[in-house]
Amino acid sequence: MSSIAPPPSAANIPEATRLELYRQMIEIRYCEKRAHDMFLQNLVKGTSHLALGHEAVAAGFGVAMNKDDYTFCTYRGHHHTMARGASMLSVLGELMGRQCGLMKGKGGSMHLTSAENGVMGSYAIVGAHLPIAAGAAWSAQYRGTKQVAAAFFGDGATNIGAFHEALNLACVWKLPVVFVCENNGYMEYTPIGAVTAVANPAADRASAYDLPRQLIDGNDAEVVYQAACDAYAKARAGGGPSLIECLTYRHGGHSRADPGKYRPKDEVEEWMKKDPVVLYRIRLLQAGIAEATLDEIDATAMAKLEAATEAAKASPPPELASAYTDVYADGGAAWRN
Amino acid sequence: MAQLTYRDAVSAAIAQEMLRDSRVVLLGEDAAAAGGVFKTTVGLFEQFGPTRVRDTPISELAIMGAAMGAAMTGLRPIAEIMFSDFLACCWDYVANQFPKTRYMSDGQLGVPLVIRTANGAGARFGAQHSQSVENWAMAIPGLKVVAPSNAADAKGLLAASIRDPDPVIFFEHKNLLGNKCEVPDGEYVLPLGQAAVLREGKDATIIALAAMVPRALKAAETLAAEHGISATVIDLRCLVPLDTKTILEHSARTGRVFTVEENPRLCGWGAEIVSIIQEEAFSSIKGPMVRITTPHIPLPAADRLEDEVIPSVARIINEVRKALGK
Ligand SMILES: Cc1ncc(C[n+]2csc(CCOP(=O)(O)OP(=O)(O)O)c2C)c(N)n1
Ligand SMILES: [Mg+2]
Numbered sequence: 001m002s003s004i005a006p007p008p009s010a011a012n013i014p015e016a017t018r019l020e021l022y023r024q025m026i027e028i029r030y031c032e033k034r035a036h037d038m039f040l041q042n043l044v045k046g047t048s049h050l051a052l053g054h055e056a057v058a059a060g061f062g063v064a065m066n067k068d069d070y071t072f073c074t075y076r077g078h079h080h081t082m083a084r085g086a087s088m089l090s091v092l093g094e095l096m097g098r099q100c101g102l103m104k105g106k107g108g109s110m111h112l113t114s115a116e117n118g119v120m121g122s123y124a125i126v127g128a129h130l131p132i133a134a135g136a137a138w139s140a141q142y143r144g145t146k147q148v149a150a151a152f153f154g155d156g157a158t159n160i161g162a163f164h165e166a167l168n169l170a171c172v173w174k175l176p177v178v179f180v181c182e183n184n185g186y187m188e189y190t191p192i193g194a195v196t197a198v199a200n201p202a203a204d205r206a207s208a209y210d211l212p213r214q215l216i217d218g219n220d221a222e223v224v225y226q227a228a229c230d231a232y233a234k235a236r237a238g239g240g241p242s243l244i245e246c247l248t249y250r251h252g253g254h255s256r257a258d259p260g261k262y263r264p265k266d267e268v269e270e271w272m273k274k275d276p277v278v279l280y281r282i283r284l285l286q287a288g289i290a291e292a293t294l295d296e297i298d299a300t301a302m303a304k305l306e307a308a309t310e311a312a313k314a315s316p317p318p319e320l321a322s323a324y325t326d327v328y329a330d331g332g333a334a335w336r337n
Numbered sequence: 338m339a340q341l342t343y344r345d346a347v348s349a350a351i352a353q354e355m356l357r358d359s360r361v362v363l364l365g366e367d368a369a370a371a372g373g374v375f376k377t378t379v380g381l382f383e384q385f386g387p388t389r390v391r392d393t394p395i396s397e398l399a400i401m402g403a404a405m406g407a408a409m410t411g412l413r414p415i416a417e418i419m420f421s422d423f424l425a426c427c428w429d430y431v432a433n434q435f436p437k438t439r440y441m442s443d444g445q446l447g448v449p450l451v452i453r454t455a456n457g458a459g460a461r462f463g464a465q466h467s468q469s470v471e472n473w474a475m476a477i478p479g480l481k482v483v484a485p486s487n488a489a490d491a492k493g494l495l496a497a498s499i500r501d502p503d504p505v506i507f508f509e510h511k512n513l514l515g516n517k518c519e520v521p522d523g524e525y526v527l528p529l530g531q532a533a534v535l536r537e538g539k540d541a542t543i544i545a546l547a548a549m550v551p552r553a554l555k556a557a558e559t560l561a562a563e564h565g566i567s568a569t570v571i572d573l574r575c576l577v578p579l580d581t582k583t584i585l586e587h588s589a590r591t592g593r594v595f596t597v598e599e600n601p602r603l604c605g606w607g608a609e610i611v612s613i614i615q616e617e618a619f620s621s622i623k624g625p626m627v628r629i630t631t632p633h634i635p636l637p638a639a640d641r642l643e644d645e646v647i648p649s650v651a652r653i654i655n656e657v658r659k660a661l662g663k
Binding site for chain 1: 362388391393394396397398399400401402403404405406407408409410411412414429430433434438439440441442443444445446447449478479481501502503530577578579580581582613
């Protein structure tokens with residue numbers, strides 16, 4: 001599969017949309033790199049699972065969604081959260097455990113949630129959110145709102161029961177849900193092929209649920225965008241779920257400071273040549289978009305990032321009292337009278 | 338008022354809430370067209386139709402997840418897990434997803450749903466279809482845990498659970514489903530977190546839940562009639578929220594406390610209650626508090642063996658007499 005060739009159906013994506021795809025990718029790229037730096041500086045504590053290399057999937061889907069659609073992510077969900085409109089400040093702040101964070105430090109890197117932007121949580125139990133996304137789609141179907149739910153998950157998640165239960169239920173109930181597998185070739189440190197009965201962990205399972213086989217270049221923002229638009233149109237028209245496998249690669253390790261030594265050097269090099277952000281910039285230049293336009297997007301994104309970084313560093317830690325709030329709907333933690 | 342069975346009270350509560358609130362939907366295995374394997378949802382499919390009352394595949398993860406996704410986005414789902422033992426198959430949702438979402442999201446999201454499940458022994462189904470697992474649920478911050486002991490409470494507490502904005506695990510006791518009592522006809526809703534004092538005495542306070550409540554009551558009657566012991570009997574009704582006020586007040590009045598628990602011994606709910614009483618009412622307690630529980634064993638199937646291990650009326654009577662020296 002060529003990473004560079006534009007797919008025929010993507011040729012007529014409007015310029016504004018193309019620039020938006022690019023802007024999303026650049027912002028995610030910059031912010032994730034910064035998150036990595038801050039982890040090494042011990043400003044980001046705990047853990048973080050970066051999506052460097054996965055930017056095209058988030059941008060393609062994020063741009064294709066309506067404002068009121070639902071996103072469900074994994075612990076590797078910073079990119080999808082930002083692609084729905086959550087600010088760099090709110091994301092970095094959460095990673096740092098600050099008051100300005102999306103959840104004021106109560107969820108952390110693995111649980112980014114921005115309900116106002118349709119990000120209905122990031123889930124750290126592999127596979128758990130696929131049935132939940134199906135449920136949100138069921139609710140949209142029941143309420144007749146035409147909203148669509150998307151669940152993003154890794155290749156590893158295709159081997160857990162919840163994946164199969166969610167797909168079956170979504171198909172039987174014809175739910176407006178899009179299941180998006182970001183196949184980066186590894187489940188943590190193990191190559192996915194070593195532990196999976198089929199070559200393409202999501203696409204090769206589609207037939208079991210009477211779904212079309214969809215395997216796409218997840219490093220091509222326009223291919224992803226087009227596949228997303230098609231899946232959303234199908235879901236909104238009552239055509240039920242889609243299962244889309246996006247081939248991609250993570251540029252760094254699985255989490256924290258993992259150097260990713262278990263990946264062959266030449267494999268890493270091959271994939272680095274297919275860097276989605278670099279490729280898309282070339283694509284846009286070839287399409288006649290002025291370099292200055294892209295440079296300006298880059299500069300604006302960097303300025304935003306610097307401002308967000310400074311603001312996050314200046315933000316206080318959360319109030320201690322907040323450890324005891326929002327366990328129950330009354331706002332508190334009382335389990336007794 | 339009409340005489341209703343516990344199982345009919347369950348479906349009456351669901352019908353009452355479905356009529357009142359179009360956001361209420363029901364899903365589960367055999368729960369719709371077949372009316373539930375325990376016949377607790379009979380008539381709902383006919384009354385409310387297949388959009389609101391849905392049969393599911395044997396997919397406990399999908400049932401729980403679908404209920405949660407729907408709850409987070411504006412519906413009020415009631416999901417049925419056929420036997421409470423099967424909660425072990427989908428414990429992720431009970432332990433990690435429902436109860437933590439509000440907290441982790443800093444209040445951005447809530448999960449207002451009810452998981453109904455058939456709990457407890459008496460049907461001779463053996464170790465994987467008879468357990469009392471309410472103490473599992475009690476151990477998880479963020480959940481509410483309800484376990485009614487009679488038909489009227491089943492109606493009122495289930496209605497309250499459906500209206501509640503938090504995730505509720507609602508334990509319907511298999512051995513009580515055929516029991517009848519007077520159940521208010523019209524809209525009937527009880528508050529969650531209020532224990533019921535079913536009987537007042539001066540010598541002992543017996544604290545029970547679900548199927549242990551009728552046994553505790555019978556034991557108290559015999560203790561009074563034949564042994565000169567007058568006992569208070571408290572039906573907890575909810576483990577969370579826990580009505581510690583009632584527990585502490587009535588424990589202090591008699592000074593002798595007995596819990597009657599169907600769950601196995603270790604970390605049963607009675608341990609928490611006894612611990613609260615010793616911390617907060619120590620000076621009023623006149624002797625060792627006694628926990629009457631199922632022993633710490635898997636449940637046997639044979640009727641003779643099951644009857645041996647689940648707390649019985651006779652065992653409650655003996656334990657109270659022994660402790661009081663009467
Ligand atoms: C149920 C469960 N099992 C194991 C883990 C530990 N774990 C976290 S991420 C991960 C790898 C998942 O791989 P994949 O689905 O491909 O996603 P990726 O991290 O590559 O995005 C594992 C095994 C977990 N969080 N949840
Ligand atoms: Mg992976």
